[in-house]
Amino acid sequence: MSNDNYVFEELGKRDHEQVVFCRDAASGLRAIIGIHNTVLGPALGGCRMYPYRNEHEALIDVLRLSRGMTYKASIAGLNLGGGKAVIIGDPKKDKSEALWRAFGRFVQGLAGRYITAEDSGTSIRDMDFIRMETDHVSGVSPALGGSGDPSPVTALGAFAGMRAALKKQFGKDTVAGLKVAVQGCGHVGYHLVGHLVKAGARVTVCDVDEHALKRTVQDHGAVIVSPETIYDADVDVFAPCAMGGILNDNTIPRLRCAVIAGAANNQLADERIHGAMLVARDILYAPDYVVNAGGLMSVAGELERGSQERALLRAEGIYDLLTSVFARADAEHIPAYDAALRMAQERIDSIARVRRTFVGVTPVDHLQRVT
Numbered sequence: 001m002s003n004d005n006y007v008f009e010e011l012g013k014r015d016h017e018q019v020v021f022c023r024d025a026a027s028g029l030r031a032i033i034g035i036h037n038t039v040l041g042p043a044l045g046g047c048r049m050y051p052y053r054n055e056h057e058a059l060i061d062v063l064r065l066s067r068g069m070t071y072k073a074s075i076a077g078l079n080l081g082g083g084k085a086v087i088i089g090d091p092k093k094d095k096s097e098a099l100w101r102a103f104g105r106f107v108q109g110l111a112g113r114y115i116t117a118e119d120s121g122t123s124i125r126d127m128d129f130i131r132m133e134t135d136h137v138s139g140v141s142p143a144l145g146g147s148g149d150p151s152p153v154t155a156l157g158a159f160a161g162m163r164a165a166l167k168k169q170f171g172k173d174t175v176a177g178l179k180v181a182v183q184g185c186g187h188v189g190y191h192l193v194g195h196l197v198k199a200g201a202r203v204t205v206c207d208v209d210e211h212a213l214k215r216t217v218q219d220h221g222a223v224i225v226s227p228e229t230i231y232d233a234d235v236d237v238f239a240p241c242a243m244g245g246i247l248n249d250n251t252i253p254r255l256r257c258a259v260i261a262g263a264a265n266n267q268l269a270d271e272r273i274h275g276a277m278l279v280a281r282d283i284l285y286a287p288d289y290v291v292n293a294g295g296l297m298s299v300a301g302e303l304e305r306g307s308q309e310r311a312l313l314r315a316e317g318i319y320d321l322l323t324s325v326f327a328r329a330d331a332e333h334i335p336a337y338d339a340a341l342r343m344a345q346e347r348i349d350s351i352a353r354v355r356r357t358f359v360g361v362t363p364v365d366h367l368q369r370v371t
């Protein structure tokens with residue numbers, strides 16, 4: 001990298017507070033923890049394990065993801081900041097108890113400024129190993145008093161978000177009789193397809209993993225298309241539930257849907273450019289971090305010692321949350337992704353002012369204040 005100041009420049013671009021590089025030679029751990037903003041509370045966000053080609057790719061991913069968590073927590077009304085961690089490695093080959101415990105010790109070293117959880121490539125079992133070294137982890141197994149897999153809550157929230165988007169675009173919030181394409185039948189996609197089929201939608205699915213595809217089709221029933229052709233599917237709704245960056249110059253011109261509402265993080269390759277392309281095509285894009293906030297609600301609920309029922313109820317509230325985002329967008333003649341960003345940023349700014357005003361007052365434990 002020819003630019004000698006590139007790490008701080010990247011932090012500055014997205015306004016990050018802190019980035020921690022973690023290395024443990026014995027276990028082979030190479031991790032980066034990104035803490036974007038802690039105005040609302042400790043930075044909570046999952047730990048992703050992925051075979052990044054190089055550390056630049058890993059750094060950019062953790063910066064993008066941790067920033068997204070700040071806005072997700074804010075708009076969801078949670079008293080949490082935004083953070084995320086990435087581990088450079090192959091989740092199929094490089095996991096060990098020692099690696100997770102080494103990571104857990106780094107998390108513990110941050111003394112609660114960052115709380116970790118599951119993400120792509122990590123599991124409840126991995127979180128249980130982290131818990132052996134730190135309390136600052138959520139999404140541990142029910143056997144350890146945790147909330148377990150957050151994906152069913154994410155899927156219910158995404159379903160609620162989709163119905164709010166349908167109400168906005170078609171005037172009716174039911175999926176009955178509509179055609180929906182779901183990209184990715186993993187943890188979230190599987191459950192989302194279940195909700196859709198049960199509610200009377202005609203569902204098309206794709207996945208690169210035969211096993212995930214088979215399980216979804218067998219359990220719920222859906223039509224299969226190839227991962228390459230999902231963008232051309234003649235559907236009313238497209239629900240991305242796999243990777244980020246899939247709404248881009250190549251895919252947007254091919255879309256035939258009127259609504260995009262899915263759980264994948266960072267769906268727009270470029271927020272401005274591709275958000276505007278969707279507006280120009282009259283496709284309603286429901287901002288991903290609002291639609292998929294159910295997972296964060298689930299892990300936040302665990303920290304509050306709340307029940308799964310409460311997390312599911314909260315996730316259903318994504319319907320009202322998105323409705324308010326669309327109302328703000330209409331009122332200010334801006335796209336929904338801009339309205340969501342404004343709403344999230346305003347909450348952070350207003351709380352930052354309270355913190356500056358009442359200097360010397362020790363805040364009560366943020367988690368006890370979550371209602």
Ligand code: NAD
Nearest residue numbers: 151154184186187188207208209227241242263264265295
């Ligand atoms: P997952 O890894 O369980 O599932 C993703 C699925 O997508 C896998 O089955 C994978 O084979 C498939 N896939 C990968 N590349 C594909 C491609 N090119 N075409 C089609 N399918 C492809 O992940 P998940 O937990 O279900 O999460 C899905 C998305 O939602 C991710 O972007 C994740 O960050 C986001 N998300 C998940 C949660 C959660 O609670 N799990 C919460 C918020 C956001």
